[in-house]
Amino acid sequence: MRRRGGGFTLVELVIVIVLLAIVATISVRFVTLSTGGAIDTGARQQRALATVVISEQVSRALREALPTSVRTNGACIEWMPTIAGSNYLNLPRGANPDSFEAVSLADGQAAGGRIVVYGYGGNLYNPGSPGPISPPATVPAGNGPVTVTFDGGASHRFNTNSPQRRFFVVASPVTFCQDGGFLYRYRNYGIQPGIASSLPGSLPNREVLAANLVPGSVQFQVTPPTLLRGAVVTFAFALQDADSGEVTQVSQEVQIRNVP
Incomplete structure (x- = not known):
């Protein structure tokens, strides 16, 4: 039986709507995944750049240290520039x-x-x-x-x-020490017998060096100097994305070449 006119039947219209809905859903999902991937990639790149900046700041500061002045308790490190x-x-x-x-x-x-x-x-x-x-x-x-x-x-x-x-x-001693999610730089507090004791509590003698750290992730280890080589400092830390919770871990060594 032939259909009169050029219109659509209700069944055909429903099928078209369903197909369009499926295509739209797939398209939205694809765009969402692509956008999410781009955002995640950008966040990883920013976090990686932050780790490079933090590592370079710590390394440059420690290279100026007098080797026999470097001491640590694990979460904090102190030295005399x-x-x-x-x-x-x-x-x-x-x-x-x-x-x-x-x-x-x-x-x-x-x-x-x-x-x-x-x-x-x-x-x-x-x-x-x-x-x-x-x-x-x-x-x-x-x-x-x-x-x-x-x-x-x-x-x-x-x-x-x-x-x-x-x-x-x-110069006067300097300390890097983690407190919660922050890594602080302390200065102008004089010579103290114990590490991380009597440190300043505010600016300008306490400065934020890094943020968004995993609590307890900063670790320093010192290999003392000998007559044949300078001291070696190994430090590690982890940065955490505030939104996704993804963590980037870093470990690096710094050789202090100042000799007696």
Whole structure:
């Protein structure tokens, strides 16, 4: 029996609607998956870039450390940054020595900080005389021999010599420490006998170095220096995406090449 006219029957119309619905559902699902994949890829790339930035910041800071000053308790690491270094001509002598003669710093520059000689003969975080670390001192500008003077008329004796007659000028200690999901940088808190004790609680002496860390994921390990090589610091951390919960883990080694 032939159908009159050029219209559609109700059955045909329903079939068309169902087919269009199936196509639309597949298209929406495809677009959703594609968009989700692009968002996830972008989030992974941002997280990977963040890990590179964090690793580079930690590595650059640790490369400036005096090897014998690096110490850790696992979640925190502390060290004394090296400002400058040169050779001494003689070490402080006499009843109350307050200065010594040394070769001028590179380019004849001046520097201020504590003086460390050798650093293997005692605890740098328990300063005393005799000992490897001095009170605050000043290395004056100049070319040729200069007189390094301990500030405020303080006196100090070093308890050992350097095989290469080297001395370093170091700044106040710096600590990297995880607290919850953040990695903080602490400074200007002085020399403390224990690591991660009496640290500043706010800016400008406590700065956020990294965020979105997995709590408890930051781990530091120090291989002490020897007479043949510098110290090696291994550190690991994990970043977590705040939306997806996906985690990116990082582990890296840093060799500290400053030598006595």
